[in-house]
Amino acid sequence: MKEYNPMDTLRDELVNFLYDINAIKLGNFTLSSGSISRFYIDLRLLQSYPVYFRKAISLLKMLVLQRIGLDGFDYICxxxxxxTIFGSSLSFELFKPHIYVRKDAKGYGTQKKLEGDLKPGSRVLFVEDVVTTGNSLLTAVKAITDQTRCNRVVVLIDREQGAPEKFREYDMTIDSAISINQVIEILRNYKRISNSDYLTIKDEKVGI
Structure with missing residues (x-):
């Protein structure tokens, strides 16, 4: 008999709910990278559903505790x-200080790109909702790399299109709570998508 894993239960509940609210869609979509995809994930919708948003944060919390541990980092970024909605909520749950990196420095005031009080030499855990190629995430990491050490990354959903491999080149690890492979396995097992849709997405994941 398979051992009960609370993370598996949370994954199943969350993936099915995301599909119900169209936060996971099938079709033809242009991603921010410019590539065309047969599926789209918009986790910003979750903030409007407190019960399931809480489940997502619980899943990330379990991931951090199992893979990294509370002593493995000093800040959440x-x-x-x-x-930001995921990182700030996770920092509240784990009692860790929170910072964030702006995409562009402010054009007024102190013109800072980093918001928060980061002590030099700290270990930072970067938090992202969805990762595809990892380019935007890597830009944020590089923006404060001179102030940090031993950085890690956790994401809620990894589209499995090259980000973990890219980050390994920088001696960094990306841990994901849910992979796109797990997403389509769950949706197929619950008969939410057809086998042909399952194979199409699986081929896309492998092909990119």
Whole structure:
């Protein structure tokens, strides 16, 4: 008999709910990278559903505790904009200080790109909602790399299109709570998508 894993239960509930609210869509979509995809994930919708948003944060919390541990980092850093709601909520749950990196420095005031009080030499855990190629995430990491050390990354959903491999080149690890492979396995097992849709998305994931 398979051992009960609370993370598996949360994954199943969350993926099915995301599909119900169209936060996971099938079709033809142009991604921010310019590539065309048969599926689209918009986790910004979750903030409007407190019960399931809480489940998502619980899933990230379990991931951090299992893979990294509370002693493995000093700060949580969000990636605006959609990653900020997850990172700030996770920092509240874990009692860790929160910072975030702006995509562009402010054109007024102190013109800072980093928001928060980061002590030099700290270990930072970057939090993102969805990762595809990892380019925007890597830009944020590089923006404060001279102030940090031993950085890690956690994401809610990894589209499995090259980000973990790219980050390994910088001696950094990306841990994901849910992979796109798990998403389509869950949706097929619950008969939410057809086998042909399952194979199409799986081929896309492998092909990119």
């Amino acid at each position: 969000s990636i605006p904009t959609s990653g």
